[in-house]
Amino acid sequence: MIGIQYVDAHAHLIGRDRESGQWAIPRIQRAAEKGVVILTIAQVPRLWEASLKLAKEYDNVFIILGASHPDGSRLETFEKLVRTCKEEPSVVGIGEIGLDYRQGKPSDIAQRKEQLREHIQVAREVNLPLVIHDGKATLDILRILEEEAADDVGGMIHFFTGTPRQAERAIEMGFGLSFGGPHTYARPLRELVRSLPLNRILVETDSPMLAPPKLRKSEPNEPSFVVDVVKGIAEIRGVDAEEVRAATTANAVRLFRLDE
Numbered sequence: 001m002i003g004i005q006y007v008d009a010h011a012h013l014i015g016r017d018r019e020s021g022q023w024a025i026p027r028i029q030r031a032a033e034k035g036v037v038i039l040t041i042a043q044v045p046r047l048w049e050a051s052l053k054l055a056k057e058y059d060n061v062f063i064i065l066g067a068s069h070p071d072g073s074r075l076e077t078f079e080k081l082v083r084t085c086k087e088e089p090s091v092v093g094i095g096e097i098g099l100d101y102r103q104g105k106p107s108d109i110a111q112r113k114e115q116l117r118e119h120i121q122v123a124r125e126v127n128l129p130l131v132i133h134d135g136k137a138t139l140d141i142l143r144i145l146e147e148e149a150a151d152d153v154g155g156m157i158h159f160f161t162g163t164p165r166q167a168e169r170a171i172e173m174g175f176g177l178s179f180g181g182p183h184t185y186a187r188p189l190r191e192l193v194r195s196l197p198l199n200r201i202l203v204e205t206d207s208p209m210l211a212p213p214k215l216r217k218s219e220p221n222e223p224s225f226v227v228d229v230v231k232g233i234a235e236i237r238g239v240d241a242e243e244v245r246a247a248t249t250a251n252a253v254r255l256f257r258l259d260e
């Protein structure tokens with residue numbers, strides 16, 4: 001690793017069909033060659049062990065830990081979440097957790113809102129930032145963050161797609177907003193990229209989920225492509241890529257305290 005050049009603030013190195021970590025290894029290495037630090041999401045207990053193992057082996061991998069679908073007893077799972085956060089220095093955030101209304105409001109919405117509140121409490125207890133998933137549910141998420149006074153916790157909303165006004169409210173509450181490949185080519189998202197203060201923006205690939213910024217559908221996404229997200233944001237804002245690289249990296253390092 002050549003020192004932190006970029007931070008991919010949201011990737012899924014371990015997940016369905018990628019549980020062994022084999023998929024991740026060449027991608028972690030390609031990221032390291034470009035100085036890309038990866039925050040990988042382990043949002044369910046099933047993914048914790050393999051994720052922690054990768055972070056032990058590769059110094060450009062850090063973990064966001066969550067329990068959005070607790071196995072067995074909720075109390076036990078949350079106790080284990082708190083314990084793991086305290087014991088493992090590679091855990092730098094809590095999540096991802098949030099609400100997703102892209103297929104309509106889910107039938108278990110009350111339970112999902114409760115899980116978001118529980119994760120806010122865990123983040124407060126272990127003093128780590130939150131990573132929020134917002135699938136067209138920005139209004140309800142902001143309301144819960146307000147009700148729970150989550151401004152003392154802070155964190156980031158990943159793949160932010162709310163309105164500029166909602167972005168302002170999130171920023172006031174101490175949240176950074178993370179942009180991915182589609183923000184560099186989808187018209188309404190580009191407007192957001194143009195207008196928000198550079199000191200609150202982070203960058204992510206959400207790999208392998210989202211289409212990569214330049215090649216879109218032609219190649220599966222991976223963390224090293226965060227370099228192209230930075231280039232795309234710089235183009236939209238009409239500034240040098242180096243300015244966006246330096247700012248977004250500093251924002252992520254500060255928010256997740258990667259230099260401690």
Ligand SMILES: [Zn+2]
Nearest residue numbers: 010041096206
């Ligand atoms: Zn995610």
